[in-house]
Amino acid sequence: MSKKTNQEKGEPLLGGSRRDFLKQSSLLSAMALTPGPVIKAAEEQWDEKIADVFEKVQVNLEVNGVMHSVKVEPRVTLLDLLREELNLTGSKKGCDRGQCGACTVHVNGVRINSCLSLAVTNTGKKITTIEGLATNDQLHPMQEAFIKHDGFQCGYCTSGQIMSAVALVKEGRTQSREQISEFMSGNICRCGAYSNIVKAIQEVKNSQL
Amino acid sequence: MKHDMIGDPLNRVDGRLKVTGGATYSGEYKIPGLTYGVLVPATITSGTLVSMDTKAAERAPGVLAVITPFNAPKVPGFQPGAAKPVKGLKLFNDDQVHFNGQPIALVVAETFERATYAASLVKATYKAAPFETDFHKNFDKGVVPNEGKYKDYVRGEADAYKNAPVIVEQDYMLPSEMHNPMELHVTIAFWDGDDKVTLYTKSQGVIGSQRAIAGAFGLDPANVQINSRFVGGAFGSSLRTWPHEFAAVQAAKLVKRPVKLTLTREQMFTLVGYRPLTIQKIGLGAAADGKLVGITHESHSQTAVYEEFTENAVNVSRFLYASPNANTRYKVVPLNVGVPAPMRGPGEATGSFALESALDELSYKLKLDPIELRLRNYTYTDPERNLPWSSKFLKECYQQGSERIGWDKRPAEPGTLRDGEWMVGYGIGCGAFGAYRSKTSAKIKLLPDGTVNIQSATSDIGPGTATSMTLIAADTLGIPADKITFELGNSSFPVAPTQGGSQTCSSVGSAVHDVCVALKQKLNSLAGLPTDSTAAIDYSSILQKLNLPVLELTQDSQAGDEAKNYSMYSFSAHFAQVYVHPLTGVVKVKKLVAVVDGGKIVNRKTASSQMIGGAVGGLGMVLTEEAVFDDRYGRYVNGNFADYHVPVNADVPDIEAIFIDKPDPIINPVGSKGLGEISLIGVAAAVANAVYNATGKRIRELPITPDKILTTT
Numbered sequence: 013m014s015k016k017t018n019q020e021k022g023e024p025l026l027g028g029s030r031r032d033f034l035k036q037s038s039l040l041s042a043m044a045l046t047p048g049p050v051i052k053a054a055e056e057q058w059d060e061k062i063a064d065v066f067e068k069v070q071v072n073l074e075v076n077g078v079m080h081s082v083k084v085e086p087r088v089t090l091l092d093l094l095r096e097e098l099n100l101t102g103s104k105k106g107c108d109r110g111q112c113g114a115c116t117v118h119v120n121g122v123r124i125n126s127c128l129s130l131a132v133t134n135t136g137k138k139i140t141t142i143e144g145l146a147t148n149d150q151l152h153p154m155q156e157a158f159i160k161h162d163g164f165q166c167g168y169c170t171s172g173q174i175m176s177a178v179a180l181v182k183e184g185r186t187q188s189r190e191q192i193s194e195f196m197s198g199n200i201c202r203c204g205a206y207s208n209i210v211k212a213i214q215e216v217k218n219s220q221l
Numbered sequence: 222m223k224h225d226m227i228g229d230p231l232n233r234v235d236g237r238l239k240v241t242g243g244a245t246y247s248g249e250y251k252i253p254g255l256t257y258g259v260l261v262p263a264t265i266t267s268g269t270l271v272s273m274d275t276k277a278a279e280r281a282p283g284v285l286a287v288i289t290p291f292n293a294p295k296v297p298g299f300q301p302g303a304a305k306p307v308k309g310l311k312l313f314n315d316d317q318v319h320f321n322g323q324p325i326a327l328v329v330a331e332t333f334e335r336a337t338y339a340a341s342l343v344k345a346t347y348k349a350a351p352f353e354t355d356f357h358k359n360f361d362k363g364v365v366p367n368e369g370k371y372k373d374y375v376r377g378e379a380d381a382y383k384n385a386p387v388i389v390e391q392d393y394m395l396p397s398e399m400h401n402p403m404e405l406h407v408t409i410a411f412w413d414g415d416d417k418v419t420l421y422t423k424s425q426g427v428i429g430s431q432r433a434i435a436g437a438f439g440l441d442p443a444n445v446q447i448n449s450r451f452v453g454g455a456f457g458s459s460l461r462t463w464p465h466e467f468a469a470v471q472a473a474k475l476v477k478r479p480v481k482l483t484l485t486r487e488q489m490f491t492l493v494g495y496r497p498l499t500i501q502k503i504g505l506g507a508a509a510d511g512k513l514v515g516i517t518h519e520s521h522s523q524t525a526v527y528e529e530f531t532e533n534a535v536n537v538s539r540f541l542y543a544s545p546n547a548n549t550r551y552k553v554v555p556l557n558v559g560v561p562a563p564m565r566g567p568g569e570a571t572g573s574f575a576l577e578s579a580l581d582e583l584s585y586k587l588k589l590d591p592i593e594l595r596l597r598n599y600t601y602t603d604p605e606r607n608l609p610w611s612s613k614f615l616k617e618c619y620q621q622g623s624e625r626i627g628w629d630k631r632p633a634e635p636g637t638l639r640d641g642e643w644m645v646g647y648g649i650g651c652g653a654f655g656a657y658r659s660k661t662s663a664k665i666k667l668l669p670d671g672t673v674n675i676q677s678a679t680s681d682i683g684p685g686t687a688t689s690m691t692l693i694a695a696d697t698l699g700i701p702a703d704k705i706t707f708e709l710g711n712s713s714f715p716v717a718p719t720q721g722g723s724q725t726c727s728s729v730g731s732a733v734h735d736v737c738v739a740l741k742q743k744l745n746s747l748a749g750l751p752t753d754s755t756a757a758i759d760y761s762s763i764l765q766k767l768n769l770p771v772l773e774l775t776q777d778s779q780a781g782d783e784a785k786n787y788s789m790y791s792f793s794a795h796f797a798q799v800y801v802h803p804l805t806g807v808v809k810v811k812k813l814v815a816v817v818d819g820g821k822i823v824n825r826k827t828a829s830s831q832m833i834g835g836a837v838g839g840l841g842m843v844l845t846e847e848a849v850f851d852d853r854y855g856r857y858v859n860g861n862f863a864d865y866h867v868p869v870n871a872d873v874p875d876i877e878a879i880f881i882d883k884p885d886p887i888i889n890p891v892g893s894k895g896l897g898e899i900s901l902i903g904v905a906a907a908v909a910n911a912v913y914n915a916t917g918k919r920i921r922e923l924p925i926t927p928d929k930i931l932t933t934t
Binding site: 063088095101102103105107109114143151159160166169170190196198199202203204206 | 232233235236237238239240241242243244245246249251282283332333334338401402403404405451452453454455456483485486682683684685826827829830831833834835836837838861862863867868869870871872873874875876
């Protein structure tokens with residue numbers, strides 16, 4: 013039987029051998045004298061340094077009018093960058109595969125599911141999240157309308173609903189109740205606030221006529 | 222002073238936080254040194270773990286620990302003979318696999334991505350055993366549950382329906398349904414030394430979570446802090462402390478760092494409960510005038526081999542209608558599946574679908590209007606317990622709902638009303654859900670500026686608890702709502718029950734009412750007035766005059782003997798108008814009217830939303846939702862939002878919520894009976910009955926998908 017490659021054995025391919033070597037060598041040299049936690053700490057430091065130099069990619073993007081310059085692994089989604097790195101947790105994770113809309117943000121003015129977008133592909137782009145919708149203390153009319161019409165209950169899908177709703181009005185897809193419902197159907201609300209969401213959107217749309 | 226009153230349509234007090242992204246849910250706390258946990262699922266459905274290879278995972282970048290049954294630190298409450306044994310699945314405690322997807326390892330790493338990748342490297346060797354997941358094949362293995370209240374019930378003669386002049390005898394099937402709250406189940410846990418732990422966790426009951434974690438890890442409950450201020454929906458999926466929550470605490474202890482463990486949407490199909498697959502048989506026997514002679518209700522539902530799950534699926538048939546003879550039988554079928562959990566409306570919603578469908582079938586056999594049939598069997602006392610109702614306005618529900626839906630347009634003969642190419646039909650479905658009140662405490666603080674803060678360890682999974690509690694306080698104290706803050710979701714607050722069984726408004730509302738009354742009495746006595754004086758007093762001036770920085774009171778509140786002397790229920794009647802397309806089988810619900818007798822309505826705005834939301838849940842139950850199982854492998858094939866269809870915006874029409882809004886004179890000071898469950902109970906039958914009225918096709922297996930319309934003759 014032929015010798016298995018690292019990949020076939022389930023070993024990490026990219027960087028795996030380099031890291032394994034470092035880990036093992038640091039482990040071997042340290043093992044005799046050093047207690048376990050210290051070895052671990054040392055290894056982690058190496059991990060981080062290696063990751064910083066070789067595996068992370070520079071991303072420059074504008075979020076809610078603020079420029080961010082961060083290094084992220086290429087596999088980090090825009091949603092996880094927002095939530096875990098930039099501490100903008102208003103955008104929600106409900107499925108992590110573009111099926112629920114809770115993570116909806118605007119990228120260059122267009123609504124997208126941020127869980128389906130890798131952070132690195134957003135360099136140079138302008139992102140607006142729910143945190144960037146109000147100006148100073150003045151809520152966006154859509155936010156006001158959601159409160160007035162009780163367009164939410166638990167509130168978890170609400171950021172995505174509002175970001176979608178704002179985009180919907182801009183897209184001009186508010187010609188009828190049916191059209192609003194159809195083009196808001198990418199945003200699931202398990203509490204069932206749909207009819208109130210539609211009323212909120214209709215009010216904002218009508219106030220703009 | 223103008224004040225806000227019970228019944229007002231008050232905007233949510235946390236609305237601004239929720240529309241700005243400022244509401245912080247359990248997984249969103251930035252704890253220094255946070256690490257990420259990812260679970261590894263078993264890939265067999267029953268058997269034993271022989272060995273695990275975790276080397277690759279442990280060597281992967283950023284990995285801090287890989288916890289398996291072979292190396293996990295022992296959790297005291299998981300061990301035989303534990304003082305407070307944990308019930309249900311105990312992760313990493315032994316080598317047994319009971320269902321596919323059962324977690325066999327937990328990887329903890331510096332980032333979510335690293336943990337996720339490393340989890341994919343964990344390898345397991347199993348000794349697979351034969352498994353049983355096929356409910357239908359194992360139907361005859363159903364057992365009567367251990368708990369006494371589930372034993373067979375007989376009033377009068379069992380199966381008396383069989384001897385009646387007019388008989389309906391049918392089976393009704395409900396597939397497994399997933400709670401699927403929008404928020405992923407998540408726990409952040411961190412220890413302070415060896416005896417104190419703090420959790421931010423998705424919980425419907427912080428006190429329940431506190432007791433569970435303290436019991437499992439042998440800690441003083443005072444040393445277990447549970448925070449769950451905002452909960453992104455739950456519908457029953459967070460009523461208990463789940464295995465992954467214990468695992469996060471266990472992992473945080475091992476790595477000595479905060480651990481955040483988030484389930485994936487797919488994992489939520491097996492690890493946080495669901496409404497169980499249930500087959501019910503209803504036997505109804507009636508005299509020619511429509512009076513029921515006998516009701517028989519049998520139910521079989523699935524449970525897990527490692528833990529028995531039960532719910533009140535058959536109970537509704539004992540008391541909703543007058544019948545001299547009634548009997549129920551309830552069995553559960555243990556399978557190699559994750560354990561179910563109560564899901565909104567729980568067993569009562571399941572049971573109501575069967576009973577109310579059968580009653581509809583009976584109405585056509587009798588050539589009686591379905592509402593008239595219900596009226597002929599209306600009961601003014603509880604026939605199960607032989608007690609008066611604390612209040613019951615179901616007749617009023619029938620009347621108001623039938624007017625709003627346009628019942629007079631309903632064709633007596635099914636399949637005869639058309640609108641263009643669509644077939645049109647009307648249906649009614651009713652329900653009842655127990656009205657409860659549990660012991661609750663609340664603490665009130667009055668400050669010299671006249672503002673009031675109230676705390677109670679209740680939760681808000683969406684109904685707007687803080688908003689309705691604020692209204693009750695405003696009404697009782699006679700001050701504006703914006704002077705009041707109500708805080709919840711923190712286990713250090715005074716004890717409150719878990720938010721389940723529609724009891725929050727009744728229980729916590731009573732405590733808020735009582736603590737406000739106590740504060741008023743205290744202020745009266747400080748002002749030199751009789752304690753029960755109703756004269757208007759300026760709260761802040763009393764404190765300022767006495768130079769008190771704060772006036773603080775804690776009040777316990779609990780029910781007396783009411784539940785012994787009365788049967789207490791919320792009642793509902795749901796009405797549906799549906800359009801069915803004869804060529805495509807598409808069912809469109811055009812109009813839904815939900816009428817409820819839930820006692821006094823505290824906040825008209827949030828209560829309406831709650832009713833509408835429950836109705837949407839019912840629409841999912843009847844038309845779209847089904848967790849599809851592959852019995853060859855013991856796995857769900859649609860464990861995601863693309864393939865498991867919860868209703869979306871385009872599925873949902875305008876829904877009208879109507880409240881009878883008469884205070885229950887017995888249950889509590891406010892007179893509120895509860896809405897959360899009753900809002901869903903009866904919806905499925907209303908729609909299914911409307912589909913029959915439109916088409917003449919009786920679909921007894923939910924969901925009513927187009928293929929079933931087309932293939933049913």
